[in-house]
Amino acid sequence: MADPAAKRAGTGALQLPPSDAVGCVLAAYQVQPGDTIFNVAQRFSIPAARLRAANEPFVVDDDIFAGQVLRVPLREPMLPFRPEGLIYFVAGPGDTLSTVADRFDLPLNAVTAVNPGLDRLRPGTVVLVPSVEEPADLPLPPQLYVARPGDTLADIADDFGIPLEQLRATNPSVTGDPVLAGQVLVVPLPDRPADGGLGRARYVIQPGDTLSSIARQFGTSLSLLQQANVFLAPIPGLVIAIPRQVPVPQPPGVPEGFPSCVSAPFGERLDLGDDDSVFVPFPPGLDFRLFGRPAGDGVFVNANGNLTFGAGDPAFIPTTDAFLEGPPRIAGLWSDLLPVPDVTPGGVFVRTVEDEALGGPRLVITWDRVPYFFAQDVPQTFQISLNPDDTISICYFQVDPVAAEGQRILVGVAGGSADPRGNAFLFDGDANPRRLGPNDEPTPPDGLTGRSLLYVFDEDLGNYRMIFSSP
Structure with missing residues (x-):
């Protein structure tokens, strides 16, 4: 009797690589009408x-x-020099240094010690591991199967000789028993535990697709798409993994007397590139005043986490001199941010919110899941609201200043060169901010995530009071 897995292999299963191919980078490709072995090989530039x-x-x-x-088979991985007593391990999707240590039954510090400077793993990253006997239960690569007309999950499970429940567990996006022709399923190996990373959706690239259009279609970013795939190119028929969506963080709660934070949808997306600025007019009815003076007819939204008045400022390195001597500024999270569509599923948005309690409209600008330029897998979500009572409120949904080691982050309000007053704090690559301005107000000891910040102008002080909420 024919091996059922082999039967399926002729019609859509991606089998395990032969033993002599272990370590090479493999891509899955669905044959298109008119394809031959020669033109597929040419498309991938291999013999x-x-x-x-x-x-x-x-x-x-x-x-x-x-x-x-x-x-x-695309290429052999480039292996670094291997000191005596160490072995190579090639990371797969979802691997971290911690999971690698667990896999070889080693303490985490034993792995980090021989991989200095290696923090985040990508599929295909080569990790050095202190030499131990390889565990018998190392997870093996999954099989991919492209469904044929008339297929059901029960039929596929039966043909591969695996429990139907196990097939469902590794394909959570398939809700019913019938399977759409062309749908790509992950088939777990018999007697192997299901790997949570296998639950990612798969997609067969279609003619006319671009990597950016695929990222937008699935609500993810190009950088996350690249991280989820060892090989990625807009080749029709290429089977790729789709990373899980990065959800919009929940807004923080606010105490009594604070304007509320605005939940998604955040309004109109601004067309901002890297280190870019765009002018946004105030909505009718908002006569906003900064430091007790009229702020004009609008504000410049700068990609790098701040607003300026009178002129845009694309500067990506926050300094105290630029803060105090540049244009009047409100910095929600002034740092080198990257809000371009190919990198983030979010962006920078503007929305007008009518607020009866404050007596008029608010102009709300939100940085939604915008990463640092220097750490593109660390998304930041925060918003600045210019209020009709001339207060300034900032909501921190999810921010990670500590991830910016070696980078500067500035938060605060400044009157600019014509009015050298300000109230701010500056992160210099650690969790302990330095104060600029009145020193009788504490800064948050436990980070910004889940907090709200309210700036209220004090005429007697001639400066803004900074009031933090608790997380």
Whole structure:
């Protein structure tokens, strides 16, 4: 009787690589109408003989057909110099130094000690591991299967000889038993624990797709898409993993007397590039005053986490001189941020909110899941509200100043060169901010996430009072 897994392999399963291919980078490719072994090999810039060898014994006499999934051996990983007593481990999706240490039953500091400077792992990252006997339960690569017309989950589970519940667990996006033709499923190996990372959706790139359009379609970012795939290119038929969406953080609660934080949707997305500025007029009815003086007819929104009045300022390195001597400024999280669409599923948004309690409209600007330029997998969400009572409120949904080690982050309000007053604090690459301005007000000891900040102008002081909420 024919092996059921082998039967399926001829119509859509991506089988395990042969033993001599372990360590090479493999891509899954769904054969398109008109494809041949030669043009697929040419598309990926590899020899046709290597493509044939990677798909034996399921490709005979170069006979392939539309819908079949081929494994494409792309390249051998570049391995670093290996000191004596260490072995190589190539990280897969979802791996961290902690999971690698657990896999080899080692303390985490034993792995970090031999990998200095290695913090975040990407699929394909080579990790050095102190030499131990390889555990017998190392997880093996999954099989991918492209559903054919008439397939059901029960049929596929039966053909591969695995429990239906296990197949469902590794494909949570499939809600019913019938499966759409062309849908890519993850088939777990028998007697192996399901890896949570296998629950990612898979997508077969279509003609006309771009990587940016795929990221937008699935509500993710290009950088996260790249992290989820060892190989990524806009090749029709290429099977790629879709990272889980980065959810919009919940707004922090506010105490009595604070304006409320505005939840998503955040309004109109501003067309801001890296280190860019755009002018936003005040809505009718908002006559905002800064330091007790009229602030004009609008505000410049700067990509790098701050607002300025009179002129835009794309500066990405916050300094006390620029803060006090530049244009009047409100800094929610002034740092080198990157709000471009290819990097973040969010962006910078503007919205007018009518507030009866404050007696008029508020202008609310939100940085939604915008990463640092220097740490593009660390998204920041915060918003600045210019209020009709001339207060300034800032809501910190999710921010991570500590992740910016070696970088400066400034939060505060300044009158600019014509009025050298200000009230702010500055992070210099650690969690202990330095104060600029009145020193009788504490700064938050436990970070900004989940807090609100209210600036109230004190005419007697001639400066703003800074009031923090508790997280």
